[in-house]
Amino acid sequence: MAEILTHAQIWAALDALGERYGLSASGLARKAGLDPTTFNRSKRQSADGHLRWPSTESIAKVLQATGAGLDEFMALVAAKGARPTRSSRPLIGLAQAGVGGFFDDAGFATGAGWEEIDVLADADEHSYALEISGDSMAPLYRDGDIVIVSPAAPVRRGDRVVVKTTSGEILAKELRRQTARTVELKSFNPAYPDRVLQKEEVSWIARILWASQ
């Protein structure tokens, strides 16, 4: 690969990121707290043909707002022009997920009762969709949002994760850190408490890959 970052790749990656969330260029900018015109076509090239680039600050804000990591963004850059594949994933409401019978011991989707939903995301085959209910994850995820989750994805500190406890509780939070004995979780919504769980209280951790719709 001769060029690492081309103008077309960067903008295509930004578009692809927006598409994953069902957002237009202006919608993505607004979600990131930027002026809605920031990513418009007309802002990508000036009349004299000069190429315009998004600032690193804007990209940082978009990654912050979407929860995508730099590695995921760079994967989109490398996959310039590739349309995300539409695939059908099992879907369940966050509220129902804790009831039991929907997951195996490792957190993989199993059993009956799952709906199906089409998502614009080439997530792995083990991924499934959760419909957010309530405001406990605001402002990042709102009631009715769909998040794509994978129990097969490796989790690192700072990742957004869904955790099932042995008592049947389902938590969606940010992974603060994992120690030998504990798992520390930070709430998205500051109105809700952070949690520190003992390792043996955790039945599985799945990483939130994308939000959609």
Place this chain on the structure above:
DNA sequence: AGGCCTTCAGGAAATTCGTG
């Protein structure tokens, strides 16, 4: 290391598009 000066991304205003 400091000041000037050019460049340019992003904001403001204006306009068009889309949808009930």
Place this chain on the structure above:
DNA sequence: CACGAATTTCCTGAAGGCCT
């Protein structure tokens, strides 16, 4: 038809390069 969302056009603040 009205309202909001999306987009274009124009403008400005400030970042950053260059030359002492």
